Amino acid sequence: MPDKTDKKSSDVEMATNMTVRGHIDALQEIMGYNGAKIIFRNIGQSDVYETPPEYDWEPCMTEDARTMIYTEVVNTLGLKAALSLWRRMGYITAKYVVEKGHILDSFMDLAPDEKFRKSMEFFSAVSGKGKIVITEDGGVEYDCFNCTTCAPYDSERPICLGFVGSFQYLTDWSYGKGVYIVKEIKCKAMGDDTCYHVLTEIE
Numbered sequence: 001m002p003d004k005t006d007k008k009s010s011d012v013e014m015a016t017n018m019t020v021r022g023h024i025d026a027l028q029e030i031m032g033y034n035g036a037k038i039i040f041r042n043i044g045q046s047d048v049y050e051t052p053p054e055y056d057w058e059p060c061m062t063e064d065a066r067t068m069i070y071t072e073v074v075n076t077l078g079l080k081a082a083l084s085l086w087r088r089m090g091y092i093t094a095k096y097v098v099e100k101g102h103i104l105d106s107f108m109d110l111a112p113d114e115k116f117r118k119s120m121e122f123f124s125a126v127s128g129k130g131k132i133v134i135t136e137d138g139g140v141e142y143d144c145f146n147c148t149t150c151a152p153y154d155s156e157r158p159i160c161l162g163f164v165g166s167f168q169y170l171t172d173w174s175y176g177k178g179v180y181i182v183k184e185i186k187c188k189a190m191g192d193d194t195c196y197h198v199l200t201e202i203e
């Protein structure tokens, strides 16, 4: 697991090449090459888009700049349309990072519960977002107390679907598809004090 002190010594929080490259590949898959290009151009990141980073742990751009990728999707499509896209973006980004970045290979052969717990711990460590919570019956939930994605918005329903999508991928990766669905049950956009994600068993 990479040590977060590897990141640039300044206090500015940095997003890694791994995550940004995952976003680029995910957005291209969803919006096509030119659609994704517009998003990156609008936030002043054309250079990163034209010459995508490798799937490695070097710092790529500030975390604030990375968050702008998500908010620009809202600016372009409106919040309602952006939400389902955010979910797919989260899901596909996690998929690429796992499959092309090979970040979870060492957990591959663990039992499903441990596989999921470790992959969620890993997500928290590398993203610098949130922490896992172990429930009384040993389940894993995610308290994203320092979520920034939803900060600019007010909503009557949870909107941190980028996280939901990424967690859904990790759930599917650990347990197989169709076993659990990830739900965000608290969201700062709804006035809650945190963004909180749980697994619900699919009947």
Ligand SMILES: [Zn+2]
Residues within 6 Å of the ligand: 147, 148, 149, 150, 151, 159, 160, 187, 188, 189, 195
């Ligand atoms: Zn949030």
